[in-house]
Amino acid sequence: MNYSTLKKALAFSLVAVLGLVEVSNAQNATSSSAKVFGGRGQYRTWSLGVNAGILAPGVLIGGTNDFNKPNLNLGYGLSLRKQLDHTFGLELGLVSGKVSGENDPSKSYVAPGSFSSFETDLGYTATLSGVVNVGSIDFLQRENAVNFIVKAGWGLAAYAPRVPFDWKGKAGDNRDNKYVKEVVVPVGAGVKFKVSERVNFDLGYTMNFLDNDNFDGVYAKPTSKDKWSYTSAGLEFSLGSTSKPNLDWVNPVAMMYDELKDPTLRNEVEALKGRVNTLEAADLLKDSDGDGVADKLDKCPNTEAGIKVDGSGCPLDVDADGVPDSKDACPTVKGTAALNGCPEFAAGPSLPIQFEFNSSVLRTSSYSILDGVASNLKANSNAVVQLDGHASAEGTEEYNMTLSRDRANSVKTYLVNAGVAANRVSITAYGESRPVASNATEAGRSQNRRVEIKQQ
Known part of the structure; x- marks a missing residue:
C-alpha cells in the first residue's frame, strides 16, 4: 500500500469531517432535559464502532525491533463502549489484519544471516480498555464537538507468523493450534468528532505491547519485546433511545448554567x-x-x-417544681414557691453534704443544695441550723476530728456568703466517731465523709 496515498486519504477525511461537524453544530444543535445530578439513566451510554486503518510493526515511542523497515498494512476492527460518566468509559475492542516488515541494509546495520522480511497474520486482538475523556468540559462553547481521549487496557492477541517461518496451524504445545496466543497491553490516544447526535467520526492511534518476542517469528534480539501499532479512522454509533442525549458530549458547566436559568x-x-x-x-x-x-x-x-x-x-422549669427557672433560686432541686423554688428540710439528720477523701473543699454538686438551705433560712427568719462534721476512719482520731470541723466550717462559710447570719449557724465536729456506713469498704468510707445539716 502506498504510504503517500494513505496520508492524503486521511487528511481529506479529516477536513471533510470537520466541515460536517460545523454544519451539524450550526443547524442541528439540540437541547437536553438532562440534569447535572440526574444519573446515567437519563443518557445514551452504549456505542458501537467500526474502524479501519494501518497496522505497522513499531510504535511512536521507539524501542528495538527485529526488522528495521516497517511495512504498512490494512487493519480493521470493531468496538463496543459503555460510558460510565462524562469522563470515563470501558471499551471492548477487536482488531484483525496483517503485520509485516523488512530488513533494509541501507537504513541500518543488518547482521549477516538475518532474515530479510517477516509477515504475521493477526487473527485478532481482543482487549478491554479504560477510556478517559480529557476534554469533556468546554468553557467556550455550550456544546462539545471535539473530544480528546487516552486509553489503556489488557487483552489477548492471537497471531500466526507466516514468513520467514509458517506457524499458522502449528502453534501450541501439540503444534495443532491455528494461532499463538499471548497477553497484550494496548495504550493509545485519539480524537472524536461529533457528526450528529447519533454518529461520531473517530481517529485513533494504539500501541500494542506483547509480552514475548515471537510476533515476527524470529528471536533475533532475545531481550526485546515485540510491539506494533494501529492507526485507525472509523465511525461510532450511539445506541439507545432517541429521546436521550449521548453521554459522550455532556458539558457539565453548560448544564449547571441551564439549571440555574x-x-x-x-x-x-x-x-x-x-x-x-x-x-x-x-x-x-x-x-x-x-x-x-x-x-x-x-x-x-x-x-x-x-x-x-x-x-x-x-x-422552662427543669426541676418541674412549678417555679420557672428564671425565678428559681434552686433550679435543679425541686422546691416550693414559698421558698423561691428551694426545698424545705425537716428536723433531724438530712441533706448530707459529701466530701472527697482528706478534703474539706465543697463539691460543685453541693452548691444547689446549699443555695436551697440559704433561701430557706432567709425565708424563715427564726430558723437556725446545726452543722455536724464527720470523717471516715483513715488517719488518727485527732486528725479526723480536725478534718470534720474544717468540713463543717466550709459549709458554714458558704451559707454566710449566701446571706445567712453567722449566729444562725452552729457547728459540731464528731471526727470518725459516728459512721453511717462501714469503714471496711471504700463505698462505706465515702458515705462517712460528710456534713449533716439539722434544722433547730
Whole structure:
C-alpha cells in the first residue's frame, strides 16, 4: 500500500469531517432535559464502532525491533463502549489484519544471516480498555464537538507468523493450534468528532505491547519485546433511545448554567415566595412576645422578655417544681414557691453534704443544695441550723476530728456568703466517731465523709 496515498486519504477525511461537524453544530444543535445530578439513566451510554486503518510493526515511542523497515498494512476492527460518566468509559475492542516488515541494509546495520522480511497474520486482538475523556468540559462553547481521549487496557492477541517461518496451524504445545496466543497491553490516544447526535467520526492511534518476542517469528534480539501499532479512522454509533442525549458530549458547566436559568425552577421559587407571603398575611408567623414560638402555637403567649421557653412557648422549669427557672433560686432541686423554688428540710439528720477523701473543699454538686438551705433560712427568719462534721476512719482520731470541723466550717462559710447570719449557724465536729456506713469498704468510707445539716 502506498504510504503517500494513505496520508492524503486521511487528511481529506479529516477536513471533510470537520466541515460536517460545523454544519451539524450550526443547524442541528439540540437541547437536553438532562440534569447535572440526574444519573446515567437519563443518557445514551452504549456505542458501537467500526474502524479501519494501518497496522505497522513499531510504535511512536521507539524501542528495538527485529526488522528495521516497517511495512504498512490494512487493519480493521470493531468496538463496543459503555460510558460510565462524562469522563470515563470501558471499551471492548477487536482488531484483525496483517503485520509485516523488512530488513533494509541501507537504513541500518543488518547482521549477516538475518532474515530479510517477516509477515504475521493477526487473527485478532481482543482487549478491554479504560477510556478517559480529557476534554469533556468546554468553557467556550455550550456544546462539545471535539473530544480528546487516552486509553489503556489488557487483552489477548492471537497471531500466526507466516514468513520467514509458517506457524499458522502449528502453534501450541501439540503444534495443532491455528494461532499463538499471548497477553497484550494496548495504550493509545485519539480524537472524536461529533457528526450528529447519533454518529461520531473517530481517529485513533494504539500501541500494542506483547509480552514475548515471537510476533515476527524470529528471536533475533532475545531481550526485546515485540510491539506494533494501529492507526485507525472509523465511525461510532450511539445506541439507545432517541429521546436521550449521548453521554459522550455532556458539558457539565453548560448544564449547571441551564439549571440555574431554568424557568421552571424560577417559577417554583416565586410560588414559594407567594406561599410565605400568604402565611405572613394570615398572621400565622406572628410572635407577639418574641419568644420564638408563633402566637398560634404559643400556650404561654405573654412570656416576659429574655426568659427561655420550651417548644410550646412556656417558661422552662427543669426541676418541674412549678417555679420557672428564671425565678428559681434552686433550679435543679425541686422546691416550693414559698421558698423561691428551694426545698424545705425537716428536723433531724438530712441533706448530707459529701466530701472527697482528706478534703474539706465543697463539691460543685453541693452548691444547689446549699443555695436551697440559704433561701430557706432567709425565708424563715427564726430558723437556725446545726452543722455536724464527720470523717471516715483513715488517719488518727485527732486528725479526723480536725478534718470534720474544717468540713463543717466550709459549709458554714458558704451559707454566710449566701446571706445567712453567722449566729444562725452552729457547728459540731464528731471526727470518725459516728459512721453511717462501714469503714471496711471504700463505698462505706465515702458515705462517712460528710456534713449533716439539722434544722433547730
